[in-house]
Amino acid sequence: MKPTINQLSLLVSMALFPTALLADSFTDAQNIITSAVEAEANDHLPAPVPDNYHWKGWETPFLPKNYDKVLTINAQDGGATANSALTIDSDFGGEYSGRFQFKCDATYSEGDPLSGGKLACRTNYTYHLPNHRREGTLKASLIADVTPDGMTVSAEAHPEVGIELRGENTDNISYEDFEFVNGKSTAEVSISDQRKGSILLNSSYKISGGLEPHRAFGDFTMSWDAFLDSYQFNAETNADILVDAVEVNEQGNNRYHMADNYTKWVSGLLPVDTTQKYRLSGNFKSVTEAPSFVYFGIESYDEDYNLISSVMVNRTGNDGLVTSASANSIQVAQPFSGWAQADAMELNKGIGIYYDGDTSKHPDFIIDPIKSPGVHVGYHSIGNQIVGFDDSLPADVLAEIEPGVTVIKNHQVSSSHIYIAGQYVPEEWTSFSQVLEGDDLWYNNHHSFRPGTKYVKVYVAGNWINGQNSELYFDDLILEKIVE
Secondary structure, three states: OOOOOOOEEEEEEEEEEOHHHHOOOOOOOOEEEEEEEEEEEOEOOOOOEEEEEEEEOOOOOOOOEEEEEEEEEEEEEOOEEEEEEEEEEEEEEEOOEEEEEEEEEEEEEEOOOOOOEEEEEEEEEEEEOOOOOOOEEEEEEEEEOOOOOOOOOOOOEEEEEEEEEEOOOEEEEEEEOOEEHHHOOEEEEEEOOOOOOEEEEEEEEEEEEOOOOEEEEEEEEEEEEEEEOEEEEOOOOOOOOEOOOOEEEEOOEEEEEEOOOOEEEEEOOEEOOOOOOEEEEEEEEEOOOOOEEEEEEEEEEOOOOOEOOHHHHOEEEEEEEEEEEEOOEEEEOOOOOOOOOOOOOHHHOEEEEEOOOOOOOOOOEEEOOEEEOOEEOOEEEEEOOEEEEOOOOOHHHHHHOOOOOOEEEEEOOOOOOEEEEEEEEOOOOEEEEEEEOOOOOOOOOOOOOOOOOOEEEEEEEEOOOOOOOOOEEEEEEEEEEOOO
16 A cells, blocks of 8 residues: 555745844844745655755845745655745845745645645745834735636635734735735835834745645735835935945035045935925035036836836837838838938937837837947838838847737937936035926926836936046935925
């Protein structure tokens, strides 16, 4: 008689400790990720398999960082086989944003039905926001996909996810047995100088019992953002961080001091609500007789932390409804109007391709006129309702173009980022301030957010032009929501 599995349990556990949390407990701030896989089922199963991972923290913990890990275990007793895999993908957008995806894939694959067997994946995550003593809103959302295409999920599978946000109040998201409790997949709490906010996540995915061979799959994604009413960079204890910034004391006041030529310092990713109005401001002063040329502004990022370049959102001319396309040309249904001519500057001759014809979003593919420094690949001819280009369209792009549906537009390269100062500053304190409002202007400007913006980085690029002998002081950089 083949032996049967009387008891099978698999535990996958993972604890993530971000730098901001550990800084309260360790003098040398660090991130520690610990994983363990265990299995028990009579004497016929393998011994527990530990999997521990210790990470000595980032030099710049407020920048986006990824952590990907796959844990697997196989257990066999006679002819019965069970296995499970837990995949963890985490993307840290900085102190104020994060995304975590947990996938559990558990299978009873061969042999007799398991008697009282159990497979389980478990994940825990805890994070405390940095104590910057400011007000704002902490938001979290949960996406659950436990029935991927073509897969049957047993009624004996039990997914559970719980997210608790704590601040001035408490809010929860609960997902149990394939549905959201009360149909709620988002949570939101207020945070303040007294209640800085924290996130607690616990999840498990279990299949158990005397089951026929089958497979169960769980896929959960949690995203969170902390929207502060103001982000502040003033070289003080509770300031937000500019990467690599040097601080000095000047006449009893802490300042940022930029002494090197052609230098740029940026913040971590900062969540913004582009339905609200913001103000960006800061104070600058050249230190030497050689004035410092300063760019001061924001970089723009989408919901997946991808940089929004100018060519993605700077466009002009009419919509071109595609009638046909080849590797090196596209024909449209009507004459081109408002597009850059063939003899225009190269940076103006890009093309955005919108597969489904929806031009309210970023294009699905861009023929970028500046492929790399000195390499220009924009269109070389335009007329008779045909635009031609030398750099061939990839086969997968051609396959997505649908005549009568796909639309093209003229996209152009402009300033790399939004800036509110782009000039030499004198040897006296000079203030710059600009209101940023809306995100629906599809042309280069410096008074609104770029379309699709979900996050920004504040930046200062100093001593930028002829700055070999220049030095710069700056202070009191603030990006704040305007409450009217």
